[in-house]
Amino acid sequence: xxxxxxxxxxxxxxxxxxxxxxxxxxxxxxxxxxxxxxxxxxxxxxxxxxxxxxxxxxxxxxxxxxxxxxxxxxxxxxxxxxxxxxxxxxxxxxxxxxxxxxxxxxxxxxxxxxxxxxxxxxxxxxxxxxxxxxxxxxxxxxxxxxxxxxxxxxxxxxxxxxxxxxxxxxxxxxxxxxxxxxxxxxxxxxxxxxxxxxxxxxxxxxxxxxxxxxxxxxxxxxxxxxxxxxxxxxxxxxxxxxxxxxxxxxxxxxxxxxxxxxxxxxxxxxxxxxxxxxxxxxxxxxxxxxxxxxxxxxxxxxxxxxxxxxxxxxxxxxxxxxxxxxxxxxxxx
Numbered sequence: 001x002x003x004x005x006x007x008x009x010x011x012x013x014x015x016x017x018x019x020x021x022x023x024x025x026x027x028x029x030x031x032x033x034x035x036x037x038x039x040x041x042x043x044x045x046x047x048x049x050x051x052x053x054x055x056x057x058x059x060x061x062x063x064x065x066x067x068x069x070x071x072x073x074x075x076x077x078x079x080x081x082x083x084x085x086x087x088x089x090x091x092x093x094x095x096x097x098x099x100x101x102x103x104x105x106x107x108x109x110x111x112x113x114x115x116x117x118x119x120x121x122x123x124x125x126x127x128x129x130x131x132x133x134x135x136x137x138x139x140x141x142x143x144x145x146x147x148x149x150x151x152x153x154x155x156x157x158x159x160x161x162x163x164x165x166x167x168x169x170x171x172x173x174x175x176x177x178x179x180x181x182x183x184x185x186x187x188x189x190x191x192x193x194x195x196x197x198x199x200x201x202x203x204x205x206x207x208x209x210x211x212x213x214x215x216x217x218x219x220x221x222x223x224x225x226x227x228x229x230x231x232x233x234x235x236x237x238x239x240x241x242x243x244x245x246x247x248x249x250x251x252x253x254x255x256x257x258x259x260x261x262x263x264x265x266x267x268x269x270x271x272x273x274x275x276x277x278x279x280x281x282x283x284x285x286x287x288x289x290x291x292x293x294x295x296x297x298x299x300x301x302x303x304x305x306x307x308x309x310x311x312x313x314x315x316x317x318x319x320x321x322x323x324x325x326x327x328x329x330x331x332x333x
C-alpha cells in the first residue's frame with residue numbers, strides 16, 4: 001500500500017531514529033521502507049544493514065558503491081522511486097524523523113476517501129541543537145494546497161505522501177525526467193489535483209551543520225533557488241512568465257554578501273538561450289520598477305546593451321565574463 005522512500009548520506013548519528021519512526025507506524029495496511037544510501041563514508045550503511053537483517057520483509061536497502069548525487073543522478077526519481085511497489089509514496093530523509101505513530105494511517109485514510117486529492121502533507125517541527133523547538137515549518141496552515149499555493153509556501157519533505165499508482169502515473173513519470181527536488185515533486189503531483197494539509201505536527205526537521213539550510217551552505221541554497229526557478233519555467237512551460245519573475249525576485253532578495261559568488265557560479269552554467277531569456281526579463285523588471293528607474297536609469301541602458309550583445313555574441317569565454325560583469329553590476333547592493 002505505502003512505500004516509504006528515504007534518501008541518506010552520512011547520517012550515522014540520525015538514521016536509526018528515522019528508521020525507528022517508520023517502524024513505529026500503526027497501520028491496517030502493509031508498507032515497505034526503501035532506504036537509498038548514496039555511498040556514505042561513515043557507518044550509515046552498516047546501521048541500515050542491521051535493520052534490514054532484523055526486518056527483511058519491510059526494509060529494502062539500496063547501497064551505492066559510488067556517490068551518485070555528484071554525478072547528477074536524481075536519487076529519488078532515478079534510483080529509489082523505481083523500486084517502490086506502493087500505491088502511495090511517503091518521503092523522509094535520513095536525518096529527519098516522524099513523531100506520530102498514526103501519521104501514515106491518517107494520510108492514507110484521507111486519500112482513500114478523497115480521490116480528487118493527489119497528496120497529503122502536515123506540519124513539521126524544527127529541531128535545533130538537538131532540541132525540538134516550538135517553531136513550525138508552516139506558520140499559516142491551509143486545508144488544501146494548489147499548484148500555485150505550493151510555489152510560495154514551504155512544506156517540509158518529511159510530511160509528503162503522494163498518490164502515485166493512479167491514472168496520472170505516466171504523466172508524473174514524464175515530469176520526473178525533466179527535473180528533481182522536493183518542491184518540484186510536490187508541484188508535479190499538484191498539477192493533477194490538490195494536496196490536503198492535516199493541521200497536526202507529525203514530523204521533525206533536523207537543522208545541523210551538514211544540512212542544506214545551514215549557514216555553511218547558504219551559497220548553495222541561493223544557487224539552487226535560481227536553478228530551481230529556471231528549471232520550473234522549462235518544465236511547466238505554460239507558467240514560464242511566473243517562474244522567471246520569481247527567478248528575478250530571488251536575485252533581488254539575495255544577501256549582498258553572496259551575490260558575487262552566486263551569480264558568478266550561476267552564469268557559468270547558463271546556456272545561450274537561457275541567458276537571452278533572463279536578460280530580457282531583467283530589462284522588463286527594471287522598466288516596470290519606477291523606483292529603480294529614477295534611482296539608476298543607467299541600468300536600463302545596460303540591459304538593452306546586454307541583450308544586443310547576447311544576440312550577436314558567439315558562445316565563447318568572453319560571453320561568460322561579460323554576463324558575470326553586467327549581472328553583478330545590476331544587482332550590486
